[in-house]
C-alpha cells in the first residue's frame with residue numbers, strides 16, 4: 001500500500017511526558033495507541049492511517065502516514081492540536097512538512113451554489129446545492145460543515161490550509177459562520193447534493209439562510225466527516241427532525257435482514273417523511289403536539305421503554321438536543337452498561353438558555 005507522509009517536530013525537554021499525555025488523550029477519543037519509553041504509535045480507526053511519535057532528549061518527532069488524503073489531514077489536525085495543547089506553556093510552533101503542505105486550498109472545501117429548493121414538510125426545506133468534484137462526499141462519512149459568509153462581503157473568504165495542520169480562518173469580520181449538517185443525498189455525476197434544513201423558530205444563521213434562500217446563492221462546505229453506525233445484530237435508533245437525514249442514511253445502509261427499532265420525534269403528522277427501512281427495524285413517529293422541542297421526554301421515554309435483546313449484540317444511536325443526548329448517553333452507559341463501541345448519542349443542537 002502506498003502511503004502519504006508528513007512530519008513535524010517540537011523542541012522540548014519534556015518529550016516523554018508530552019508523548020504519554022498525547023497517548024492518554026487520544027486513547028480516550030478511541031484512537032489506538034501503543035507506547036514504550038521512546039516511542040508511540042497512534043492509529044485511526046480506519047487502520048490505514050497512523051503516526052509514529054519519537055521522544056528524544058531535546059524534542060518530540062512526529063511522522064504521520066496514511067493511505068488517504070483525508071486520513072493524513074485528520075492525523076495532522078489532531079496531532080497538531082495535541083502538540084499545541086500539551087506543550088502550551090512552551091508555546092511550540094507546530095509546522096508540518098511533507099505531503100499536502102504546499103496546498104493553497106483545503107482539500108475538503110467546496111464552493112456550492114443553490115440549484116433548487118423545495119419544502120418537504122412545513123418545517124423542513126430541502127436545498128439542492130451544486131458544485132464540482134463531489135466524489136469525496138459520496139462515502140460513509142455523512143456530515144459536512146456548512147460555511148455561511150457574513151452578509152455584505154463582495155467576495156466570501158474561506159478557511160485555508162494552516163501550517164499547523166488546522167484550517168486558518170479569515171479575520172472575525174470576514175469569518176464565515178460554520179454549522180454541521182448531513183448530506184441527505186449526493187449525486188457525483190450531476191454535481192449536486194441535497195441538505196435538509198429544519199426551519200426552526202428562533203433566529204439562527206443556518207435556519208435563517210435556508211428560510212430566505214434563492215437560486216444561485218453561494219455557500220461554502222467543508223468535509224465530509226463523521227461515521228454514525230457500528231454494525232450489530234440489533235439497532236436502537238432515535239432522533240428529532242434534525243437527525244432525520246442521518247437516520248435515513250443509517251437505515252438505508254443496514255442490511256435487509258437487520259433488526260431493531262427506530263423512534264423519531266417531530267411536531268405532528270405533517271412533519272413525517274417517507275423513510276425506507278428494513279422490515280425487521282420498526283419505525284415509530286413521536287408527536288410533540290405543542291410540547292417544547294429539546295425539553296420534553298418523548299424520545300427518551302420511548303428509547304428507555306425498549307428491552308434490549310438478551311444476546312446484547314446491539315448498537316444504540318441518538319441525534320437530538322444536547323440535554324437529551326446527555327440523558328441517553330448516561331442511561332445507555334450507566335443503566336444498561338453499554339460500552340463505548342455500543343452506543344453513540346450526539347447533541348445535534350443546543351437549546352439556548354434564554355429560550356428555555
Ligand SMILES: Cc1cc2nc3c(=O)[nH]c(=O)nc-3n(C[C@H](O)[C@H](O)[C@H](O)COP(=O)(O)OP(=O)(O)OC[C@H]3O[C@@H](n4cnc5c(N)ncnc54)[C@H](O)[C@@H]3O)c2cc1C
Pocket residue numbers: 143179180181182183195196197198199200201202203204205206207208226241242243245246293346347348349350351352355
Ligand atoms: C452531526 C450533525 C448533523 C446535523 N445535521 C443536520 C441536518 O441535516 N439538518 C438540520 O436541520 N440540522 C442538522 N443538525 C443540527 C444543526 O446543526 C443545528 O440545529 C444548528 O444549531 C442550526 O444552526 P442555526 O444557525 O440555525 O442556529 P444556532 O445559531 O445554532 O441557534 C440559534 C437558536 O436556534 C435554536 N435552535 C437551533 N437548532 C434548533 C432546532 N433544531 N430546533 C429548535 N431550535 C433550534 C437554538 O436553541 C438557538 O436559540 C446537525 C447537527 C450535527 C451535530
